[in-house]
Amino acid sequence: MSEEATTADLGLLSARLEEVEGYLHLDETRERIARLERESAAPGFWDDADGARAVMEALARDRDDVAAFEAARSLLEDAQAALELGDEMDDDGLREESQALAERLSSSLSELELSSWFTDDLDHGDAIVTVTPGQGGLEAQDWTEMLFRMYLRYCERRGWKVDVNDAPAGDVIGLDRATFTVSGKNAYGMLRADQGVHRLVRISPTDAKKRRQTTFAGVEVLPVLPDDIEVEIDPSDLRIDVYHASGPGGQGVNTTDSAVRITHLPSGIVVTCQNERSQIQNKASAMQILKARLYEQEKARREAELDELRGPKHEISFGNQIRNYVLYPFQLVKDTRTGIETGNVSAVLDDGDLDQFIVGYHRWAVSQQAE
Structure with a gap:
């Protein structure tokens, strides 16, 4: 894959990542995680076992979304760094590594997009x-x-x-x-x-x-x-x-x-x-x-x-x-x-x-x- 095509791909992936961040309302999600963590640490939380399980499931889902987004952002940064270094050193191996990271990122973004599309509990x-x-x-x-x-x-x-x-x-x-x-x-x-x-x-x-x-x-x-x-x-x-x-x-x-x-x-x-x-x-x-x-x-x-x-x-x-x-x-x-x-x-x-x-x-x- 050429340098231009790879750069274009990373630009598109970066735009997708920004859209996903908007879809997931990550600031609100982080606030909700903090609130649910406080609830789960409160005395008597497990007195209502069914309610407690529902809270823990929601907490795990929100944590997964935030962790997946952070991992995707790291993949994008690593792919961009590998491409830039590959261009500086004229190293096809680093360019190939950048492309492999981009493909992993694309798959991760698809999963994150799915989570944002599922609005029914x-x-x-x-x-x-x-x-x-x-x-x-x-x-x-x-x-x-x-x-x-x-x-x-x-x-x-x-x-x-x-x-x-x-x-x-x-x-x-x-x-x-x-x-x-x-x-x-x-x-x-x-x-x-x-x-x-x-x-x-x-x-x-x-x-x-x-x-x-x-x-x-x-x-x-x-x-x-x-x-x-x-x-x-x-x-x-x-x-x-x-x-x-x-x-x-x-x-x-x-x-x-x-x-x-x-x-x-x-x-x-x-x-x-x-x-x-x-x-x-x-x-x-x-x-x-x-x-x-x-x-x-x-x-x-x-x-x-x-x-x-x-x-x-x-x-x-x-x-x-x-x-x-x-x-x-x-x-x-x-x-x-x-x-x-x-x-x-x-x-x-x-x-x-x-x-x-x-x-x-x-x-x-x-x-x-x-x-």
């Missing part, structure tokens, strides 16, 4: 993800398992914890569905970008004639509700069934009736969980998912508009997809909303390299709101 919390087969029969169940594994790899890359709630095997191949809870910073805010219909085009692995097959799966993303959000559920409205756990989500627990299915009779919502080793744990996980879905339903009803958490409800079929994954006759993954695409399909499906799409979606969504 739920965005910063955990997520419940469900992948469901759409059109395509057995192929759709196989596609469901492929997406499930893609998200597991993505969560691993981000350092998020995953608890598989339910992942029963398909009729012949793949999964009948997959529900899992993701715990980590901004998990819900990030993953809601992938809510919608995902379309796969490939040579069918189950077709003896090796014909091209188009398959669909739907991804639903819900927030894990914090303790201070209450969802009233009348126990008489619930039908709770227990059964033998089975399939990938129930290995090791299928010798007892540990799996739980909860049906909310007024709404018709059905939730199953079979991954935990006890019926009590499975019931607790299923209730958490049910509360999230009822919260979503109530929010939609009160606001009398499209469901803000799921987005528009579409049939899981052609024409409604948010992203296409093409394995044949060429290799391409393309987001239909943002136009972002890559030919490295393996990196996406096998390695969970989704940030280009997820971060790209949020940047695009913010730009749409600004217009």
